[in-house]
Amino acid sequence: MRFVPYLYEIERLWLSLVNYLSPRKNKNRRCGEIDKIRMVKKGGTKRKIAIETIQKSDYLRVTCTKRREGLFSKASQLCLLSDAQIAILATPPTSESNISFYSFGHSSVDAVVSSFLSGQRCVPLQEDTKEMREDVAICLSRTNLGLGFWWNNESLNKSENPQEISDAINSMLTLLSNLKELSGEEALVNDHKDLKKNERSDVVLQHGTQYETLNPNSNTTTICCVPDELPANSNEIVGISPNPLIMLEKKKSQIEEKFEKEWQVSVTRIENEATSSYAKRRRSI
């Protein structure tokens, strides 16, 4: 038992020596000064970076993006828990950007900023706004934070007011339809991922000569799947960011081009075979 602390001390000293001798290999450190080398902490290798300006522009941009999202996330949690109204404004990391401000706000950035400039109070939020009730994302986030679903509320279950109950039922029906829309959107994203996988499989198949004949079938199946699902999803889903649709259209056009090439190749092959067989018959005759 007596030797255990000695071994620990030896290991700690060795690690500090290694860090001292080779500072460049330590990727987590972003400070160039040798004097700020830290001793190894007890228990684990994770460590916090010093809160100083990051010199490298690449690291700076990545850190800015991630930490901004984290800040917005914390603010959103606080909004859900305390029904607060928060506005956050952040400038871009470089002056060359075409974006003036990155902003997050609840109830909205404009409302909070205008009330701050005018020096007046914000209009307090209603606790059960219809928009808040019928938003799937907000309900799921509240569940993650430990607040239950609003329709399991005791006051709602004990109330005898038919008007209140009918309103709740209508909100729940709307929420259910929104939830199905969200499922559709998720399915769309998964289809997008599947298309990427199909593309990769096509690339693999093209190398193997044995499977050349199967290529048009796979292409046709992929082409047939896309237009059947797209209009249904587009009809159901109301608010979608245009990016995935544009990407899907690009993928579709690329697949069509490949299909055309394959078709032309097969046509030329058939023509060659026909001419060769005709020539053989002529020779035999």
Added chain:
Amino acid sequence: MDSSMSTKKKTKLSVRNQTCFKKSSLSSSSTAKKTTNLSMREQTMFKKALELSTLCNIDVCVIYYGRDGKLIKTWPEDQSKVRDMAERFSRLHERERCKKRTNLSLFLRKKILDDTKLSEKVLEMEDSLESGLRVLQDKLLLLQPEKNQTEFGQTRAVSSTTNPLSPPPSLIEDHRHQQWTEPLMSGVSNTEQDLSTSSLSQNQSRISVFLYNHDNRSFYQVPDSVSSFDQSALLGEQGSGLGSNFDLPPMVFPPQMQTQTPLVPFDQFAAWNQAPSFADPMMFPYN
């Protein structure tokens, strides 16, 4: 990375729960627990704003209003800087503002779509939503039939109001039947047949009585013919009764009835049922 992030979040949440537990043991009040938790979250948010501004060498400002609309805190503390930045933001054109501007709903939606366990959570939420919907619908149906029951009560009240209308004619009819059954009892073997016929006639007369009520309300003529048959049978019985008990003094009254009934039997009955004042002079000679 995702797993590490999730573990970080879990550990942080557990740590805060412990601290809240300790403080709650001291103060033993839920409001204190919530306030401490929220104040810690506020500090975390402002700390992260500080870190972001320092690390990336950018300007960040946070404006924080409470639920009652009061301005709780801003970061940086110096409001002049915040005001400058807010003015810069408000001075922008609408297009510039809309770029990279997120709302609570949009931000959470984007965050949720990135979640790998979204399908499971969606299914759980859907199940809970459907079960809750069924419960509330059943409750609403229970509330609505209560109104129907009140209506049924009203209908019962209406039916109860109609009840006093029926007893008077039934009482009058009972008196008549009693008078006629006594002489029949004193008869011979033929009287047995008369008894059976009298019982049938009694039933028919009762039926005719009810039909009269309906007739008075709805004015149907078919019940009139049925009532005429009953009257002829009753007249026959009265004749036989008179023959057997001619000496009895109470039979003096029936001849008056006989003399009156064949004159206008239908009208008499109609007047009897419709107008009680018209029936009163009939009752007076008895008295």
